[in-house]
Amino acid sequence: MSDRAALMDLMAPIRGRVVAASALQVVYAVSALVPFVCVAELARELLAPGPPDGARVWTIAAVAIGGLLVRFLAFGAAGAIMHFADADLQLHLRRRMAAHLARVPLGWFTDRNSGQVKKAVQDDVREMHHLVAHALLDLLAAVVTPLAALAYLLTVDWRLTLVTLLPVPLFAVAFAVMMRGFGDQMSRWAEANERINAAVVEFVRGIAVIKTFGQTQRSYRRFAEAVDDFADFFGAWVRPMLRLSGLSMALISPPTMLLVVLAGGALFVSQGWLAAPDVLPFALVGVGLTAPFLTLDMGSMRLRRAAESAGKVAALLDSPVLPEPEEPVAPEGSRVEFRGVGFSYDGETQVLREIDLVMEPGMVTALVGPSGSGKSTLAKLLPRFHDVTEGAVLIGGQDVRAIGSDRLYRHVGFVFQEVQLLRAPVAANIALGRPGAGTEEIERAARAAQIHDRILALPRGYDSVIGEDAHLSGGEAQRVSIARALLADAPILVLDEATAFADPESESAIQDALSTLIAGRTLLVIAHRLSTITGADQILVLDGGAVGERGVHADLLAQDGPYARQWAAYARASERDWTHDEEVVR
Known part of the structure; x- marks a missing residue:
């Protein structure tokens, strides 16, 4: 079973609540855009030739206020549902793992150290918290909000919309290069963490014997070597990514987007292709069009880490249990x-x-x-x-x-x-x-x-x-x-x-x-x-x-x-x- 499939399987007990919270998050993502659209539409109405339509102005204001209220209510409800669901899921998984560990052969524990079991039961389950309580909703908003904004901008002017999106393909290329081999690196990251956990448990559990025989430096050296190995690996992995990460984030940053919108808008207005007030929606909404990509970037990393952890939890739960007879027999004597x-x-x-x-x-x-x-x-x-x-x-x-x-x-x-x-x-x-x-x-x-x-x-x-x-x-x-x-x-x-x-x-x-x-x-x-x-x-x-x-x-x-x-x-x-x-x- 793949890590993603394992993650979906483990989340089965809270699937209904995830669907409900996701629906509320979609409502939140769309309603979050409403006030900005209303401001842009209000400005277009007020800057249009002739006297403004008072009824339309008040309607726009009412829609903006309603959008804010819906946004806060949907956001709070979705977050509450997912946090309670996450708490229930963690309790369910830990109980399930404890029950499963009680049924595996006792020899299973001799093949694994305490650090590995602790990481699966404690750390890997906790790693899924951000995914359930935050990342899923953030990823959903990061997808829905740009799509809603894009749909609105296309109704204003499809040509300037395409100009506004010019930094996105460049960001996508840089991000794809940066993410090459990410899955393998995450596996190495998890293994390095397991080694550190094992070294810590070994050091703490054996500290009395270690001190008795004057081996504190040697035992501490094992822990230090595990940490140094992790630092070397992490540095070699992250260092080349920093330049690409900075470049990709700069390409979709608000200043870059504003520069693209204003340059494109000025060109369109000067050529008579677009009225000056129609540039305002792009300055308000278009600038934030790529902001969710940062959330998407961080959320995708969290998703991969959660999937990796879910794979380890699923592997533990798939460990063969000691077969029990359907009808146990009683021994006759102690021969x-x-x-x-x-x-x-x-x-x-x-x-x-x-x-x-x-x-x-x-x-x-x-x-x-x-x-x-x-x-x-x-x-x-x-x-x-x-x-x-x-x-x-x-x-x-x-x-x-x-x-x-x-x-x-x-x-x-x-x-x-x-x-x-x-x-x-x-x-x-x-x-x-x-x-x-x-x-x-x-x-x-x-x-x-x-x-x-x-x-x-x-x-x-x-x-x-x-x-x-x-x-x-x-x-x-x-x-x-x-x-x-x-x-x-x-x-x-x-x-x-x-x-x-x-x-x-x-x-x-x-x-x-x-x-x-x-x-x-x-x-x-x-x-x-x-x-x-x-x-x-x-x-x-x-x-x-x-x-x-x-x-x-x-x-x-x-x-x-x-x-x-x-x-x-x-x-x-x-x-x-x-x-x-x-x-x-x-």
Whole structure:
């Protein structure tokens, strides 16, 4: 779908009001011209040979006053209708986008940064405001007013009308040259803005870590480079346009138009082709004949930008949603099975292939392997962040695609390293998986997650809002997410080792909380520290998206294969870290 088509489709909910406001704007555009025409006609009447016709003079004056009244009423009504329509459209689109984002696969968000989503939901929808509330009406007036003025001038003298229009073709040529490649440049402009948005979000969200490791200058440099790149691109785009823009605007400016009208009028009068009073309508109306072209110029740019934004909003709304079964089934138990699972992000490159795995209730299964081996991808297939492209993932004998999201997330919980907390009270964040949970249940989960005392120390306790009066460390936020998983009480848990980057004090608290969380549950854990999974019931070693080895820790060491080599490397690294820590203490 083209950007223009997407724009028309998105505006469908307010189409009726747009038509009504457009009709009023046509009335406004014509009535705005009436006073000028009346002044010109009044002057022609008063300057004509012989005594003026009093009745006609008063009629002209009455028409002028009526035109002014109609102009103000039509303008106000059209503007009010479109502003209310714009507010409703923005609310409708944001609600629609929020509802759609709630239905896309969770893996969709891993492929996009926060800046891109924020730009679509906030900036691109806002970009459509000027189009709906202003540009459409301005563009309509910019077309109707010159046409009405042209029709009137043709009734006065068609020859001088053509002379008055002489600057217009020159303006059109200059404008066409100036607008060459505008669509491509606008696309680059939007991409540059997205990069700036992403850099800002990355800088702000990571400022604590950035300062901790003394990388403020490096992180700020990324933002500065994004801004500099935008400035270089924008300067290279706009600089050549400035001369043409100045020339094109000068060609249709009021002084130029007045000069053309007076020169043409003087010639016509001197040749006896036109009476002197008949030049006055051209001086009053003809001078303003091209004034709306400036609005047309700016409005067309706004229209292109709005169309570009509408295309991005439409693209987001067209993102494939997670297919939901018409008749969801219920899993029978918490046995997990991967049958011949294969997966590809783009439909071409296989990230996973021929994965077979059985997880019995209460069993701990660990995934290990080098970076890029497919551990995270495989783990995210269980809570259905993505759908498999080959084979099937089953829970309790039922394909996860047939279970339905609501029921699936009551059976599968997950705790990842990157904690996501809402800007909401701490209690609401813990009860996210069970919105109807009572205060006692929430506090019980928080105690089990070793975070209850820290929450009570907040200004408003459990009512403190994350990001406002509740500022938690990474380890504390992780324990809130563990409390959330405890309260949800899902029998199956996917765990991306939550202590991989925690400080020793937080690690101890998190490990205690995790011990409570995983008790009796079927666990699939992505292992970063091999020492934490030596007691796992089964370990899968992934290599290149396939299972290279599987077994328990002792058996895998005895095989002296990839796992044994990885364990040896891990042991050497741990020994170096321990030796270094001892030297620091000394």
